[in-house]
Every structure is written in C-alpha cells, then in structure tokens.
Amino acid sequence: MVFIDNIYADEVLDSRGNPTVRATVILSDGTKASAIVPSGASTGKREALELRDGDDRFLGKGVLKAVENVNTTIADELLGLSPYNQAEIDATMKDIDGTDNYSNLGANAVLGVSMAVARAAAASLDIPLYRYLGGANSMTMPVPMFNIINGGEHANNSVDFQEYMVMPVGFDNFNDGLRAVCEIYQNLKKIIDSMGESTAVGDEGGFAPNLGSNEEPIQVILEAVEKAGYKAGEQICIALDVAASELVDQNGNYALKGEGRSLTADEMVSYYEELCNKYPIISIEDGLSEDDWDGWKIMTERLGSKIQLVGDDLYVTNANILAQGIQKGIANSILIKPNQIGSVSETMLTIRLAQRNNYNCVMSHRSGESEDSFIADFAVALNCGQIKTGSTARSDRIAKYNRLLEIGAEIGYAEYLGKQPFSK
Numbered sequence: 180m181v182f183i184d185n186i187y188a189d190e191v192l193d194s195r196g197n198p199t200v201r202a203t204v205i206l207s208d209g210t211k212a213s214a215i216v217p218s219g220a221s222t223g224k225r226e227a228l229e230l231r232d233g234d235d236r237f238l239g240k241g242v243l244k245a246v247e248n249v250n251t252t253i254a255d256e257l258l259g260l261s262p263y264n265q266a267e268i269d270a271t272m273k274d275i276d277g278t279d280n281y282s283n284l285g286a287n288a289v290l291g292v293s294m295a296v297a298r299a300a301a302a303s304l305d306i307p308l309y310r311y312l313g314g315a316n317s318m319t320m321p322v323p324m325f326n327i328i329n330g331g332e333h334a335n336n337s338v339d340f341q342e343y344m345v346m347p348v349g350f351d352n353f354n355d356g357l358r359a360v361c362e363i364y365q366n367l368k369k370i371i372d373s374m375g376e377s378t379a380v381g382d383e384g385g386f387a388p389n390l391g392s393n394e395e396p397i398q399v400i401l402e403a404v405e406k407a408g409y410k411a412g413e414q415i416c417i418a419l420d421v422a423a424s425e426l427v428d429q430n431g432n433y434a435l436k437g438e439g440r441s442l443t444a445d446e447m448v449s450y451y452e453e454l455c456n457k458y459p460i461i462s463i464e465d466g467l468s469e470d471d472w473d474g475w476k477i478m479t480e481r482l483g484s485k486i487q488l489v490g491d492d493l494y495v496t497n498a499n500i501l502a503q504g505i506q507k508g509i510a511n512s513i514l515i516k517p518n519q520i521g522s523v524s525e526t527m528l529t530i531r532l533a534q535r536n537n538y539n540c541v542m543s544h545r546s547g548e549s550e551d552s553f554i555a556d557f558a559v560a561l562n563c564g565q566i567k568t569g570s571t572a573r574s575d576r577i578a579k580y581n582r583l584l585e586i587g588a589e590i591g592y593a594e595y596l597g598k599q600p601f602s603k
C-alpha cells in the first residue's frame with residue numbers, strides 16, 4: 180500500500196515578490212509533487228489565516244513559521260497515511276490545528292500540503308490532476324472571466340472598481356473563447372495607448388489607466404470588442420468585481436473617490452441597475468461589502484434574476500457562511516478561492532453545497548499568484564463552468580490558461596457552457 184513517506188516545505192516567491200509556501204510530498208512509491216500557495220490583497224475579514232512571520236525579513240511577510248509547521252507538526256502527523264484519502268489528510272490537519280481558521284498552523288501551510296498530496300496521489304496513479312479530483316465526470320471547460328482593466332486595491336489609478344473582465348460566452352469551445360479575449364486585450368492596449376494613457380498593468384495583468392469614471396472602462400472595453408471584430412452582448416459580455424468591502428467610508432457609505440461621490444447601498448444598487456441597462460454586464464462580484472447583508476438582500480431582489488451576483492469577500496469559500504446566505508436568499512453565485520478556506524476537501528465541500536443549491540461557482544486565482552496551475556485542474560474537475568484567472572500579460576496567469584488548453588486537448592469531448600451558466 181502506497182503511503183506518504185516525506186513532507187517538507189520551503190519559502191518561495193509569488194507574483195508580487197512576496198514570500199509564499201511551496202509544499203512537497205514524497206510517496207513510498209517514489210512519486211514526488213509540489214504545490215505553491217497564492218495570496219490575496221483585498222482579503223475578506225473571515226478568510227482563513229495566512230501565517231506571516233512579522234519580523235524584519237521581507238517587511239514582515241516571511242513565511243518561515245508556516246514552513247516550519249509543515250516540516251514538523253504536519254509532517255509528524257501525516258507520514259504513513261494514504262495519499263488517496265484526501266478527506267482524511269485534510270481532517271487530520273484541521274484536528275491538529277484545532278481552530279476554525281487555521282490560526283495555529285497557518286492556512287498557507289495547510290493548503291500547500293493539501294494540494295501537494297492531491298497532486299502526488301494523481302501522479303502516483305498516473306492520471307491527470309483534474310481526473311483524480313473529479314473522475315470521469317470532469318467534463319466542463321470553464322468560461323474565463325478575463326481581467327482586462329484593474330482598479331481599486333490592485334492598481335494605482337483613479338478607477339474605484341477593482342476588476343473589469345470580459346467573458347467569451349458566445350463560443351462553441353474554450354479555445355475560441357480564449358482567443359477572442361486575447362485579441363480584445365491586444366486591441367484594448369492600442370486604444371489605451373492612443374488615449375495617451377499608460378498601458379502598464381495591475382496585479383492581475385489588466386491595464387490600469389486613469390479614467391474619469393467607473394463607467395468609462397466599460398466603454399473603452401466595448402470599443403476594443405468591436406475593434407477585434409466580436410459582438411458585445413452576444414459573444415462577449417462584461418463581468419465586474421467591485422470589491423466593495425474596500426470602498427466603505429467612515430459613514431458606512433460606498434466612496435467612489437475617482438468620481439468624487441459617496442453612495443448608500445440602495446444608491447449603489449440603482450447605479451448597477453443603470454449600468455446593466457446600458458451595457459452587456461452579466462456578472463457583478465462583491466457589489467456591496469461583506470458586512471452589508473441587508474444591502475445584499477436588496478441587491479439580490481433587484482438584480483438576482485437578471486445577472487450573476489458573486490459573493491467573494493461575502494462568502495470566503497466557507498460552507499457555513501454560504502449556508503446562511505442560501506437560507507437568506509443572498510447572491511446567486513460564489514467565488515471559489517481555496518486559500519480562503521484552507522484545504523482541498525473544504526473547498527470541495529463548499530462547491531458541493533453551492534451546486535446543490537443552484538449557486539454558480541467561479542474558480543478563482545488570488546492577486547498574488549505563482550506558476551502553480553492547480554486551479555485550472557480544480558475548475559474542470561468540479562465542473563465549475565467559470566474561472567477567474569487574470570489576463571495574459573502575466574506569466575503566473577498564463578500558466579493557468581495554458582494548462583486549460585492542455586486539459587481541453589486531453590479531454591477532447593469537453594463541454595463549454597457559453598451562455599448557459601448565467602441563465603437563472
């Protein structure tokens with residue numbers, strides 16, 4: 180019987196040059212696999228804890244304590260266990276941590292090991308990771324939410340909304356959809372350049388121009404869609420991540436600093452209604468703050484039957500919080516970020532709960548990423564149908580797109596949902 184023979188971690192770098200955990204697992208049959216943990220910037224308050232050293236290395240952001248936890252406490256408990264029982268591996272780490280949010284071991288230590296065990300198990304069975312995680316039912320190539328303009332916490336410009344994304348919904352397959360958004364991105368670069376604005380990019384590879392309002396990026400993107408020869412509203416739709424938890428001012432209103440105004444939750448919803456009436460917007464993530472559940476209720480009532488409302492900071496990939504939201508009728512979709520909850524099994528639990536209740540799942544990167552493409556396999560494995568993984572201006576994001584191209588070619592008969600995931 181194959182068992183876990185060795186586990187260790189080291190400190191490597193993410194796409195912002197911050198330290199992060201790489202965990203490595205070696206099995207008794209000689210299989211060796213590693214995984215690198217991502218890191219967020221606009222984090223939700225209820226996310227699992229990312230353990231940072233807080234000393235003078237890397238401005239306090241070192242992860243040597245998390246590395247040490249992998250090398251000692253976690254390795255001590257997991258050596259000898261079967262790599263093929265992911266639930267047992269993850270439950271054991273949760274037990275030794277003993278808290279709700281991994282504040283002892285660090286979610287970065289736990290998730291690194293959790294992903295590396297899954298990858299090692301797949302490799303030792305000689306099957307791809309998506310096939311190991313999802314079996315013969317892994318069939319859905321995700322529609323990309325392709326991040327094309329960055330603002331908010333992910334850029335240093337006048338735009339308040341964090342992410343403007345294009346979604347290739349009117350295509351027969353993933354490859355054609357990806358090609359379309361790449362062409363749009365290249366056309367957008369020319370347009371921004373011709374406006375005399377910078378084509379420097381934000382953390383996730385979207386451009387970060389200084390534009391006059393939060394509406395102008397949509398207009399510029401639609402111009403790029405047309406220039407690239409695609410039909411907005413039919414083939415290409417717009418998705419926004421407002422990341423509104425970051426906009427809340429001292430009066431509890433939403434400060435749109437770039438526009439010099441501050442709106443109540445009700446006014447924000449009216450603003451979204453106006454934008455949705457004018458433009459082909461099919462998805463809004465974190466349109467209101469994680470603490471504003473009353474506002475979310477109103478937003479869901481007014482917009483939830485028309486567009487996808489995605490909870491990111493709101494649900495932090497947490498099944499308990501999602502269960503409360505489902506009961507209260509809040510949002511209709513959830514962003515899935517494995518490091519918000521801390522392990523592969525808990526991420527799968529949240530996805531199961533969402534899918535059973537007709538909530539769409541959007542697999543997602545973090546703004547701090549690496550060459551690790553685990554989420555590409557994960558999205559296909561769990562038939563999420565959508566993935567948010569930045570633009571093609573950053574190689575940490577390209578790693579996911581290229582892995583998806585590889586998976587699509589391997590599966591051959593994969594589905595691509597086009598418009599379907601958004602019909603409510």
Ligand SMILES: C=C(OP(=O)(O)O)C(=O)O
Binds near residue numbers: 219220222420514546
């Ligand atoms: C990917 C996101 O950013 P971060 O990783 O900074 O939370 C997001 O908010 O959806």
Ligand SMILES: [Mg+2]
Binds near residue numbers: 422464465492514
């Ligand atoms: Mg978000």
